[in-house]
Amino acid sequence: MEIELRKNAVKRIRSGNPLLVMDDLMIELTTFPKKWITFVDQQKKYVAAGYLGKQNKGIGWILDREQRIIDVQFLTERFQQALQRRRAYFNDAATTAFRLFNGEGDGIGGLTIDYYDGFLVLSWYNETIYDLSEAIITALNQVCPHKGMVEKIRFKSERQESRWLSGEKPAEPFIIQENGVNYAVYLDEGYMTGIFLDQREVRNRLIEGLAAGQKVLNMFSYTGAFSVAAAIGGASETTSVDLAQRSLPKTAEQFEVNGIPLDNQKIVVMDTFEYFRYAARKGLTYDVIILDPPSFARNKKKTFSVLKDYGRLIEQGVELLNRSGKLIVSTNAANFPIQKFKQVVEASLKEKDTTYQLVEEYRLPPDFAAVDQLAESNYLKVLFYDVKKKNNGDE
Structure with a gap:
């Protein structure tokens, strides 16, 4: 089957971008054929081969530009x-x-x-x-x-x-291993296995001792993989906070498979913003705070969107940071460009009257191969900031 592409689409595909969007097609389709498709230009010359299938990224993908049969x-x-x-x-x-x-x-x-x-x-x-x-x-x-x-x-x-x-x-x-640390996973338990493999390099920095001797707060902690890495790396105490009830036994299990006693590892089932308020009332502060929210979440009548709410997350998180501390912020939202993400984070840090320095930046690790010509392909953005709160006339 052949489908004709518009000029702009031909140019973009030939430059190396593999994503197809609806406006790329010269014809309007109400359903997509379940077969490999040859895409041609307006002179009916071969451009590429691939398929059409609607997902959150466009309506299809290019697989070949060399006139090969996809078999x-x-x-x-x-x-x-x-x-x-x-x-x-x-x-x-x-x-x-x-x-x-x-x-x-x-x-x-x-x-x-x-x-x-x-x-x-x-x-x-x-x-x-x-x-x-x-x-x-x-x-x-x-x-x-x-x-x-x-x-x-x-x-x-x-x-x-x-x-x-x-x-x-x-x-x-x-039990799998990552950088010598054990993680408990469940391969056939819904969408998620218990660990996000794209955060390997970030966890490794914690294993290496980034938070050694420090109190760590891990928000949106899921199964506590960051907390385990921090504890392995010598953190004096970790607190893992997640709204899901399953996070408590799952996080405890991650510590247990590494032989780490739970004495200095707190696991809290609570909404993130509720925990911020709770911790502020109790006077709790931390040396390292990790913020790795989902792109979108719904809790009863509340919703959280990284595009809309990340700034508020930073501002309330900073309230719990010690006078000098580290903030590790992360997002996997493909529609949140890296420069925009930095702007949101740093605008919020300025709003809280802090001095800050971006000291490390992580994108997807090498096994998560991305396409240079498709920015959203490299979706992960993790920033490490050294943050100091201004106080008593500090410059």
Whole structure:
């Protein structure tokens, strides 16, 4: 099947951008064909091949610009290339979980594959790539030996969100390692496994002792992976705060699988802004505060959006920071550009009458391959600030 593209789309695709949006097509489609498509210019000349499938990023992806047939052999080569790029991870005994294939960054938008010590977790982000999955899984099986495979359906569907595909399920919790630290994961428990692999480098800085001897507050803590890393790195005390009831047993488990007593590790189930108020009333302060909120969250009648509310989050967080401290701020919102993110953070720090210095910055680690020509492909932004509150006429 051939579909004609508009001039601007042809130019953008030829420059290396793999994302298709609705305005790129010369025809209007109400449904998308569940097949590979050849895209041509207005002279009917070949531009690229790929597919159409609606997801949060546009309506489709380009896979080929060299007039190759997209078949099992083509897909096998893509997976071979991805595995070759990650050879260092396979050879690292201290890290047994990483991103094996990262969608458009590795040449097949709409699909990610994570490696958990021999097990594969496939995530499908639109209906079309899921319907084309037979060839993809055939190619993957030829290239990457594994103990088992589970899939996650990350688009609107009546299918169950997590389904075991092959191999025997491991006993859970399944323990993986990252930079020598143990993490308990659950491969077939909804969308999330218990750890966000894209934050590996940030956790490693905490393991290295960034917060040694200091009190750490980890907000939106999920299963407490940052807190565990900080404790391993010598933090004197950690406090993990998350609204989800499951966060308490899940976080306790992460400490337990590392043999860390819970005496100096506090786990609080509470709304973030409620905790800010609670801590202020109790006079609690911290040396390091980690803010890693979801892009969007709803709590009863309240909603949180990083684009709208991150500034308020910074301002209330700073209230709990000691006179001199560190603020680690993070967002995975693809529609929040890095410069805009910095502006929001620093405007809030100025509003709180602080002096500050951006000392470290992290984006996606190498296994989360991104596309330079598609800014939102490199979605993760993590900033480390040294912050000092002005007081009594300080300059």
